[in-house]
Structures are given as C-alpha cells and as structure tokens.
Amino acid sequence: MSIAWQQFAATVWQIFSESAFWVIASLIIGGLVREFLPSSRFRELLNRRGQGAMLGAILFGALLPICSCGVIPLAISLYRSGVRLGPVMAFAAATPIINPAAVFLSLALLGPQITVAYVILGLTLPYLLGIVAERWGAPAGTAAPTTAPDCCGGDCESGLSPVPADRAMTRIAAGLRWGFADLGPTIAFYMTLGVLLAGLIAVFLPPSWVDSYLRESSGTALLAAGVLGASIYVCAVAHIPLVASLLATGAAPGISIVFLVTGTATNLPELVALYNTIGKRIVVLYAVSLIVGAMLAGVAVNAWLLPGFEPVFDPVRSLDLLDTGERLQPTVGVALGQASAFGLIALAVIGSWRRGAAWLRRRAVADSSGDGCCSG
Amino acid sequence: MLAGLSWQPVVAAQGEVGTATEVQTESSGEPGSLNRAAGGLERLENLHLLSEALVDRASSGSAPAHEFRIEARMYRELLRQVMLDNRDRAIGEQMPQPMLLDMVRMSALLHSAAECKTGRVIVCPTDLMQQLRSQQSRVAQGLEMLRMMSR
Numbered sequence: 466m467s468i469a470w471q472q473f474a475a476t477v478w479q480i481f482s483e484s485a486f487w488v489i490a491s492l493i494i495g496g497l498v499r500e501f502l503p504s505s506r507f508r509e510l511l512n513r514r515g516q517g518a519m520l521g522a523i524l525f526g527a528l529l530p531i532c533s534c535g536v537i538p539l540a541i542s543l544y545r546s547g548v549r550l551g552p553v554m555a556f557a558a559a560t561p562i563i564n565p566a567a568v569f570l571s572l573a574l575l576g577p578q579i580t581v582a583y584v585i586l587g588l589t590l591p592y593l594l595g596i597v598a599e600r601w602g603a604p605a606g607t608a609a610p611t612t613a614p615d616c617c618g619g620d621c622e623s624g625l626s627p628v629p630a631d632r633a634m635t636r637i638a639a640g641l642r643w644g645f646a647d648l649g650p651t652i653a654f655y656m657t658l659g660v661l662l663a664g665l666i667a668v669f670l671p672p673s674w675v676d677s678y679l680r681e682s683s684g685t686a687l688l689a690a691g692v693l694g695a696s697i698y699v700c701a702v703a704h705i706p707l708v709a710s711l712l713a714t715g716a717a718p719g720i721s722i723v724f725l726v727t728g729t730a731t732n733l734p735e736l737v738a739l740y741n742t743i744g745k746r747i748v749v750l751y752a753v754s755l756i757v758g759a760m761l762a763g764v765a766v767n768a769w770l771l772p773g774f775e776p777v778f779d780p781v782r783s784l785d786l787l788d789t790g791e792r793l794q795p796t797v798g799v800a801l802g803q804a805s806a807f808g809l810i811a812l813a814v815i816g817s818w819r820r821g822a823a824w825l826r827r828r829a830v831a832d833s834s835g836d837g838c839c840s841g
Numbered sequence: 842m843l844a845g846l847s848w849q850p851v852v853a854a855q856g857e858v859g860t861a862t863e864v865q866t867e868s869s870g871e872p873g874s875l876n877r878a879a880g881g882l883e884r885l886e887n888l889h890l891l892s893e894a895l896v897d898r899a900s901s902g903s904a905p906a907h908e909f910r911i912e913a914r915m916y917r918e919l920l921r922q923v924m925l926d927n928r929d930r931a932i933g934e935q936m937p938q939p940m941l942l943d944m945v946r947m948s949a950l951l952h953s954a955a956e957c958k959t960g961r962v963i964v965c966p967t968d969l970m971q972q973l974r975s976q977q978s979r980v981a982q983g984l985e986m987l988r989m990m991s992r
Contacts, residue, residue, distance in 0.1 A: 472967070475964045476966060478959055479957060479959050479966070482958070482959070570949070573945075573949070574945070574949055667966060667967065667968075703953050703956060703969075705949075706946065706950045706952070706972075707950070707953070707968060707969060709946050709949065710946050710950060710972045710975070710976050711972070713942070713943065713946060713979075714975070714979070778938070778942055778945075780924050780938060780941040780942055780944075780945050781921065781924045781925060781928060783945045784917065784920065784921050784924070784945055784948070787917075787945070787948070787949055787952070788917075791952060796956075799906065799958055799961060802958070
C-alpha cells in the first residue's frame with residue numbers, strides 16, 4: 466500500500482475515532498430529545514417567537530464541548546422534534562465554533578485581540594445563520610415538523626413507530642431505539658461518505674496550500690481560507706495551536722479567524738449528513754452564509770489589527786491558560802474512542818445495507834412495472 | 842533522549858516536591874549573572890533537543906501515545922520552570938520573550954500531536970506535522986541567535 470493510502474486510512478480512522486464518541490453520545494441524547502421534547506415545555510421555549518430561543522440555543526451550544534460531527538444527530542433530533550429551523554441551525558453552528566476550552570486556548574496562543582474577535586464572531590455568526598435559515602431555509606410551504614415523524618426524512622427503512630408509552634423506562638428505550646435503529650444508520654452512512662471525502666482532501670491537498678493562503682490578506686486568500694476551512698476537518702481545540710504558529714510567522718489575523726471559524730463550524734461529513742437529512746437548500750444557504758459572513762469578519766479584523774499587529778503575551782500566563790484550556794477539554798480514552806468508532810462503522814454498514822436493499826427493491830419494482838408496460 | 846534534562850523541576854512545578862523557589866535556587870546556583878544566563882540558554886537547548894526528538898517520533902507514525910504524552914507534558918513543565926527562573930532575572934539578563942513564546946507554541950503543538958492517537962500510537966495529520974517542523978526550525982533559529990549574542 467502506498468504512503469498516500471496509508472495516510473488516507475490513518476486520517477479517516479483518526480476522524481472517526483476523534484468524533485465517534487461524541488456522535489454516539491449525541492445519538493443517545495438525540496433519541497431522548499425526540500422522545501421527551503415534543504411533550505415538554507422546553508420545546509415551547511425553543512419555539513417561542515422572538516430572539517430568546519435563538520440566543521438560548523447559541524449559549525447552550527457554546528458551552529458544549531462537541532465537534533461539528535458530534536452535533537449532527539442532536540441538531541437533527543431537535544429539528545425532527547419540531548424545533549424551529551433557526552434555533553436548530555444556530556445551535557449546530559455555535560456548538561463546534563466556540564467552547565470554553567477553545568476560548569482559553571485562543572487567549573493563550575492568539576492573544577486578547579483575536580480572542581475578542583473570535584468570541585464575538587463565534588456568537589454572532591450562528592445568530593445570523595439562524596436568522597438566514599429561518600427566513601430562507603425551509604422550502605416554500607413547509608415548516609419544521611411539529612411532531613416527531615416515524616422516520617428521518619424518508620431515509621430509514623426500519624419502520625419503527627414511536628411507542629405511546631407513559632412509563633419513563635419504556636420511553637427511554639423507545640428514544641434509544643429511534644436514535645440507534647433509525648437515525649444512527651442514516652447519519653453514520655452519510656457521515657462516512659463525508660469522512661472519506663475529508664480524508665481524500667486531507668491527504669491529497671498539498672499542506673503548503675494552507676500555509677501559503679493563510680499568509681496573505683487579499684480577498685482571494687480570504688475566500689480560499691474560508692473554502693479550505695469548510696472542506697477539511699478542523700477541530701477548534703486542536704487547530705488553535707496550528708493557527709497560532711501560522712500567525713507568529715506573519716499570517717494575517719483576519720485570515721486566521723476565517724480559517725478557524727469556517728473550519729470548526731462545518732466540514733464535509735457534517736454537510737453531507739445535513740444535506741441528506743434536513744435538506745439541500747438549507748445546507749447550501751448555511752455553507753454560503755458561513756463563508757461570506759466569516760470573510761466579512763476577516764476583512765473587519767484585518768482593518769482593525771493591520772498593519773503592525775503584534776499580540777502581547779506573558780509566556781508564563783500563556784502556559785497557565787493552555788493548561789486551563791486543556792483541562793476543560795474532556796478527553797476520551799483510547800479504548801472508549803475505538804469502541805465508539807467501531808460502533809459508528811457498524812451503524813454505517815447497517816445504513817449502507819438498508820440503502821442498498823431499498824435501491825434493489827426500487828429496481829425490482831421498476832423492472833416489473835416496465836415488463837408489465839411492454840408485455841403487450 | 843532525556844539526558845541532560847532534570848525531572849526535578851517537573852515534580853516541583855506540579856507541586857509534589859518542593860516549591861518553585863527551591864528549584865530556582867538549585868538551578869540558578871552558579872555565581873554571577875553571566876553563568877545564570879548561560880545556564881538558561883543551556884536549558885533551552887536541552888528543551889529544544891527534547892522537542893526535536895518528539896517531532897521525530899511524531900513523524901515516525903509509531904510512537905507510543907502514552908509515552909509521547911508524558912514527554913510532551915515534561916517539555917511543558919520544564920519550560921514553565923525555565924520561564925519562572927527567567928522572570929526573576931534582571932531585565933537585561935532575561936531570555937527574549939519571542940523566543941519563549943515560540944517555545945510555548947511548540948508546547949501547544951506537541952500537546953496537539955499527543956492527542957493524535959491512532960490506536961495506541963501517534964499519527965499526526967500532514968498539516969500538523971508541517972507546523973511542528975516549521976515551529977521547530979523557528980526555535981532552532983532563535984536559539985542560534987541567542988548563542989551568537991551570548992558569545
């Protein structure tokens with residue numbers, strides 16, 4: 466096997482093992498949300514008119530240490546439980562962009578000015594995305610489902626129906642069954658497609674591209690940083706040191722922000738999964754608004770800090786902040802991470818099997834109807 | 842690989858044995874400011890050797906994750922001790938801040954590398970490997986300048 470393919474396999478496995486635990490945890494929470502949210506007052510709170518629900522979703526997302534892959538099942542569960550599209554998309558964007566650990570790391574390595582810009586952008590961009598999603602995201606004449614549907618967007622074939630249970634344990638079991646038997650295989654299938662694409666990009670994209678584009682401050686460089694960030698798998702906590710290293714060697718601060726925000730807010734596994742579960746229109750709007758919004762913010766940050774940007778640090782304090790940030794980032798043990806990765810792969814295999822079987826059934830029906838039509 | 846590096850500052854910095862002041866007294870025991878400055882440079886060079894070894898091991902794709910994490914942590918604690926020592930020196934004798942900040946960034950990158958576990962070994966993505974190497978060469982350049990200045 467060539468070095469490139471070894472690297473590809475390692476990258477794909479790494480993305481899986483890094484995100485799988487959070488996806489599984491999110492499926493569990495998502496199942497419970499789907500089972501309990503529709504009948505709770507919490508949904509009414511999330512669906513309240515005005516900006517309160519959106520701001521609540523953003524603040525809640527900003528406190529969760531989940532990456533952009535892990536947030537997918539939770540976002541889809543909220544949507545399928547009847548929560549408005551605006552708060553759902555705001556939550557999906559805010560969760561991976563910003564979290565307490567990332568803020569501490571940014572303060573330690575990028576300096577106070579960029580951290581201020583990062584926090585402001587991390588809170589306002591999801592809000593704007595939520596507004597855009599609410600206004601233009603849903604196809605004309607449709608709205609978010611007000612009750613939980615039996616299946617996720619027509620992609621599930623298991624046909625499990627919600628249990629009209631009044632006992633908590635039965636309802637928890639029903640929620641988990643929905644999470645793992647209905648939603649899980651579908652999401653895992655699309656996520657796997659996205660992870661394979663992200664792995665190809667990570668391996669075959671020359672690393673010097675990222676390096677060279679982040680060192681410019683032109684409009685093209687801003688766009689390239691946005692598109693690159695949105696395509697490759699970037700986790701805020703892991704990539705802040707990388708961005709800091711680039712910044713120290715002359716990368717424009719605005720470009721760093723664009724890369725960090727678009728990189729963390731979205732990636733191919735997330736886009737592919739959302740595209741096939743929530744809708745094509747919303748994903749296009751989401752990605753375009755995110756890149757354009759981050760680019761505008763990048764221009765503003767460059768105008769604010771350039772020329773002569775020189776962040777001020779106390780090295781000892783930076784180390785202390787690094788420690789704090791890393792302590793706030795929950796780590797998943799190797800065994801648990803690998804078990805979750807195998808679990809996610811198993812769900813993806815089930816998802817592929819179901820899709821293959823459905824495709825064969827459709828072919829068979831088409832063939833038989835074709836025979837009937839032409840038999841005369 | 843760890844020759845020339847003392848574990849004592851690591852333990853002291855973690856608060857398990859002694860205090861930071863006690864360690865400073867030990868590590869900066871040489872008489873005269875010139876020797877103290879030279880001792881600081883020597884410790885930075887030792888740290889540089891440690892990070893160089895860690896970067897090599899990260900690029901090998903077969904470094905045990907557990908050991909790598911411990912050594913990346915050791916790098917950080919030794920660096921913290923050097924910086925605490927440095928803080929107590931007279932302004933003119935202190936190590937330049939950009940040099941120390943480069944080493945802080947190196948420490949953060951090493952920590953990121955320690956998180957890149959594929960099974961029980963460290964396998965870093967290409968972009969992180971590239972940044973580790975370029976950061977390592979920046980630290981090397983900074984040390985070279987410091988050496989020239991101290992002669």
